[in-house]
Amino acid sequence: MQTHVAKRVEIIIEAVMERRLTAALTDAGVTGFTVLPVLGGGGRSGVWSREGQVTRAGGMVAVIAIVAPERVDPLVEAAFAVVERHIGVISITDCEVLRANRF
Amino acid sequence: MQTHVAKRVEIIIEAVMERRLTAALTDAGVTGFTVLPVLGGGGRSGVWSREGQVTRAGGMVAVIAIVAPERVDPLVEAAFAVVERHIGVISITDCEVLRANRF
């Protein structure tokens, strides 16, 4: 099938910042994103897990946005502005998509 | 270690269509796939979240299939046939795998 190049941006960020991140993405013209739950992880600040937790502190989510290549810079800048002072990881991968007009 | 090129196909699709999608993938000769839960997201049809929902409408899942490069076309065609009339996003990324004979 006919495919088009795009970028897959994956942002792993604290759950408490989710709303702020997705608002920033929308402001930056991102047309779509998907939020995945995260069970746990480890990093410089130690190992953590969501098991049995009731506070929203100490949980993370993974936000995936697939965008046309020309939109990746504003997206990443908007995301970085939110993540900057916080725990979080942003990665960008080349990918192909169908229906290019959607991204 | 010795690695082999492969394709990682990620299909974000409505939960109600999951069974149909995985059946279509299997028919297309896909040997393995993994289904991840999705918490929420946003797109042209607005922002949504699974919190507190009891209906299966309005939820999505992410299906990941890693396949040998030569199998990616039938996979994507099978997936697209299911996604076509529905909400959903298909992306294809180059990757490397161990144990090539499995894909």
Add this chain to the structure above:
Amino acid sequence: MQTHVAKRVEIIIEAVMERRLTAALTDAGVTGFTVLPVLGGGGRSGVWSREGQVTRAGGMVAVIAIVAPERVDPLVEAAFAVVERHIGVISITDCEVLRANRF
């Protein structure tokens, strides 16, 4: 923004092996990883789903680690040593990251 090349390693592995895998990753010098829940899947050993399950057997998790390119080999070797006798899939993708000193 200034980005740096890195590798995104995704390991889909049985939930019972999670602790062993993350310990092996840490031993191999991986500085961070994130664990995502998995709902179900299909492969040579059949189709499975977590719905209603109480045993930890027969569930999987997806572990994502983003690392500097020079660290990917020890990571993959450590992961493979854990996965080898078990059900599981390892894939490696090129990506770009911000703040390279973190990986």
Add this chain to the structure above:
Amino acid sequence: MDGLFALAAANILSPMVLCFALGFGAALARSDLSVPEAAAKALSLYLLFAIGFKGGVSVAQSGVGVDLVAALLAGTVLSAAIPILAFAILRAISRLSVVDAAAVAAHYGSISVVTFVAGTSALDGAGIAYEGYMVAVAAAMEAPAILSALWLIGKKGGTAEREDGLLREILLNGSIVLLVGAFAIGWATGRDGMARIDAFIVAPIQGGLCLFLLDMGLVAGRGFLSARGDLKAPVIVFGLVMPLIGGILGLVAGLLIGLSAGGLALLVTLSASASYIAVPAAMRVALPEANPSIYLTLSLGVTFPFNLTVGIPVYIAAATLVAGS
């Protein structure tokens, strides 16, 4: 009239209705209060099981005959017929497309189990008896409306997905299976079965209903916030008037088959209620082009609160009046 107001006041000031209002208000105020998806689903399974089982036990005690069959038939016919009327009304008063109108119509033919539970709880509170088998009628009314709507689409030249799996999916959806199954188990085990599990399903049910309604309020409120733009005035009017029209049909049907005042009130409630679990899921499969924010918001954010607050007391008053108790 006095009785109606007292009933309405008692209903609106019940912890259940106030819990729904709390959730709705919290969502509108953008509080982060939320019920985990797994907990909401577990509560819904609990309510289906409890209400089904109770109905079955009551049938085991009172026995049934041809009246059950008549009620099932009446329910099936109502569920199949209401969407056709609803579709005609929607096409006449709103600008919804054929597909959107059919999808909305399917919801109003089918039923909402929580509205039914709230109805039984109001009847219990008012000390009015009802036929235990009405829960089986509820189950019978879930699916026909969907088939009716798909038939409408076909007639209007639209295309709904029509594959093997769909019909089975509709008829064997989880809430029908659990409701019917629990009813059958209650019927089979009767008073003895009830004695073993009543501490779990009888006394705590109203409290469980409170938490479930809190969650529904949150979901409805959030849906309302994000779908405001999609709901035009005529559609909202439909969401407030259609329950009354459906209710009247239910009243007529119930009188024809000779239900008691309580049973009548429940058939009216079922006819007036709109689905928000099974039908939306079926519509996503069969009519993906229909806009879910219209039918979900209308059913959960307009009709459900209307029935919960105003509708149920009116239906009970009408039924007791008409059944000439």
Add this chain to the structure above:
Amino acid sequence: MDGLFALAAANILSPMVLCFALGFGAALARSDLSVPEAAAKALSLYLLFAIGFKGGVSVAQSGVGVDLVAALLAGTVLSAAIPILAFAILRAISRLSVVDAAAVAAHYGSISVVTFVAGTSALDGAGIAYEGYMVAVAAAMEAPAILSALWLIGKKGGTAEREDGLLREILLNGSIVLLVGAFAIGWATGRDGMARIDAFIVAPIQGGLCLFLLDMGLVAGRGFLSARGDLKAPVIVFGLVMPLIGGILGLVAGLLIGLSAGGLALLVTLSASASYIAVPAAMRVALPEANPSIYLTLSLGVTFPFNLTVGIPVYIAAATLVAGS
């Protein structure tokens, strides 16, 4: 004999057994009915806590002595011995590999807490008393079978994973810790502790068990559908006969240590039951080459329903007969 049939009928027509059947049937019919994973786990924690606590309180009231030690010892020996017998039988009658046979054998030496709860519930229904400490015996029987099976593998030249973490993981698995912990808390707080939480753990437990069995039926039915091909006839026969063999061993051991009729019935039930939570997880770690669809389906889809329906009444009848009540 008459009594046995009455007992069996009462058992099979209990809401619990019918809930399991409902789940199993819904899965076979491919309904989408399902219990969220978190809800199923929460129910299982609730059952473990309730049954452990109750056992502890009953020990606090009646006191224990050397009989508890004897029972724990008997349970440990049974758990360690049964896998060796089960392995020999499996190798004789089926074509399972050494690894698969050892993995299956481990399940039958260990125990199923839900089968135990169903057993106590049947005894309560029939008014037969039993030793409160049997729940501690259940906990003691969870792990030895696993070590036994791993020892078997070693002897047969196979290699099981043998690392530091494994033994601790087996001995400190969540269900053992919660069962033993709740037992200890019940013992420590006794009648006073019970007075504070009985509304939570005594009256509602049978209803909670119903929903849990509904879920187990769904999981068993789905497992059965997808693993049919892996279960050959001799293996299925094993899944139906091994409970009886294990039960007889339990009967002999229980007679030797002088249990009451009720306690005897529970030891038989434990010996006859097969694990489906702790052992499968341990097998995935220690024997990854063993095929999980064999041991999971056999334990949950064959032996568990057998014990739930036919087994428990037979074990109770046998125990009351032999204990010469």
Add this chain to the structure above:
Amino acid sequence: MDGLFALAAANILSPMVLCFALGFGAALARSDLSVPEAAAKALSLYLLFAIGFKGGVSVAQSGVGVDLVAALLAGTVLSAAIPILAFAILRAISRLSVVDAAAVAAHYGSISVVTFVAGTSALDGAGIAYEGYMVAVAAAMEAPAILSALWLIGKKGGTAEREDGLLREILLNGSIVLLVGAFAIGWATGRDGMARIDAFIVAPIQGGLCLFLLDMGLVAGRGFLSARGDLKAPVIVFGLVMPLIGGILGLVAGLLIGLSAGGLALLVTLSASASYIAVPAAMRVALPEANPSIYLTLSLGVTFPFNLTVGIPVYIAAATLVAGS
């Protein structure tokens, strides 16, 4: 003194405290026992709803006047003032940075609902009455401490995030909304409302609290294991002494406004308790540089168990002594 020891012994040997200890111990022993996140959240919603509703009903029955306003005011002042004292102490005795000290201080001004529930449960056990509106005071004490800590940061030249959404997020966080909402519903529906749902929220609450404390023990134990290194001795000392200091402030304030002995004990308990749900989440947003393993571990792993075991009996003894009952 004798009474204090008896009270302390009764408290420590309660199923609730032992469940916390079981969870803590299981975590330290690295057992895989765990409560699903959704189940833990559902239990916390249940406790908030039940305790809020109960408080509201009791206010509906006894009526309130200016004493409620005085108590709300006292709570607000305590919540705002305690962080300033706590901050000064932390900076004097530990090497925590301004940001870390302010974040910890915010937790001690705010409150822990579970500690409050445990306090009411101990009072119920000892047969001591308390003002129903104390639950509203608990809600009023959640947020001011956060604002106080952010003000401190500003004064010390630090920068906290200060955007529109933050204040609303703090004031409308889920636990405040549910607690206040349930209180209002209880107040509005009074005895009638209670009659409909008491089987759900009164009798089972202590059992539900047991499972929730088991989960808190697991989370606290795991947090303790992984954050040991971050907690230096002076900080741990703070976590044990600050509750007493906060408690004394609460005692003085409560005497000034003339609370009953039971109400006094609860105000002391609230002042002595440290938040572990709402404040940590607010700190992650507003003070991301503060180290969560310090404030979470201190609040949940040090102060919470201290209050649960030693603190509550001491607070009750002090309050009854001082209120000269």
